[in-house]
Amino acid sequence: MLEHTIQATRIDEHGSVARCKDAAIRLDTDMDGRADAFNPAEMLLASLAACMIKGIERAAPLLKFAFRGVEVHLRGVREDSPPRMVLVEYEIIVDTDEHDRRIELLHKNVRKYGTIFNTLSSATVLSGQMVRKL
Template sequence: MSETTTKMIFSVSAVRVDAHGSLARCKNADITLDTDLAGRLDAFNPAELLMAALAACMIKGIERVTPILKFKLRGVEVRLHGVRQDVPPKMESIDYEIVVDTDENDHRLELLHDNVKKYSTVFNTVAPGTQLRGVLKRAN
């Protein structure tokens, strides 16, 4: 018996604007990319963009599972810190802290964190090649 699954398809295009930056497009959205060798402060560089994608995926995963778990929250913040190695160039490690504003108990927080790690596409894509570690905790 074969299992049929529907696969999600994503399309993004990027174009070099000049030596200082590029523009990525998807749906009706544009993101300015820092592709300047000297760097620029008003755009995400590729490593920061990867980390932002990881944070967005974690938050989206939380949005997806909170109704299923009947988990009540007022807000979520994800903080990430990445370390890049030079040879070969790659993200060596990413540490994260997911801060949830909630009154749920510690067991429920652990359950939410388990779901984030298990069902987040970008998390599961990054994890095999990067030392990915972090915590999910209650906001003070």
């Protein structure tokens, strides 16, 4: 089993920072919000996007899937009581000349082998598609 650790520290009433390895991410923990940092819900969505992109990076060489770029668009719907994400919708846009069935094969790999994808899909409705960049 793999273990992952981070350390998060409150800087002041306006924000915090999370650190791991040689990296740091500014966190929006201000009750009024702030535009220059990710809030917790946005961090969750960013983690999912990173998982999807990393999954493509892992699967593409195995599948001999050629692509030039990837974009991930996410939308999370949060309910207030109890506070939780009830729905996450995504669109993965791949810049590729591969056939549609190969795009679906890549999408299947992203859904099957993504740690964050699998964790979230067992906790909420997670739906979306992978499409070719036009």
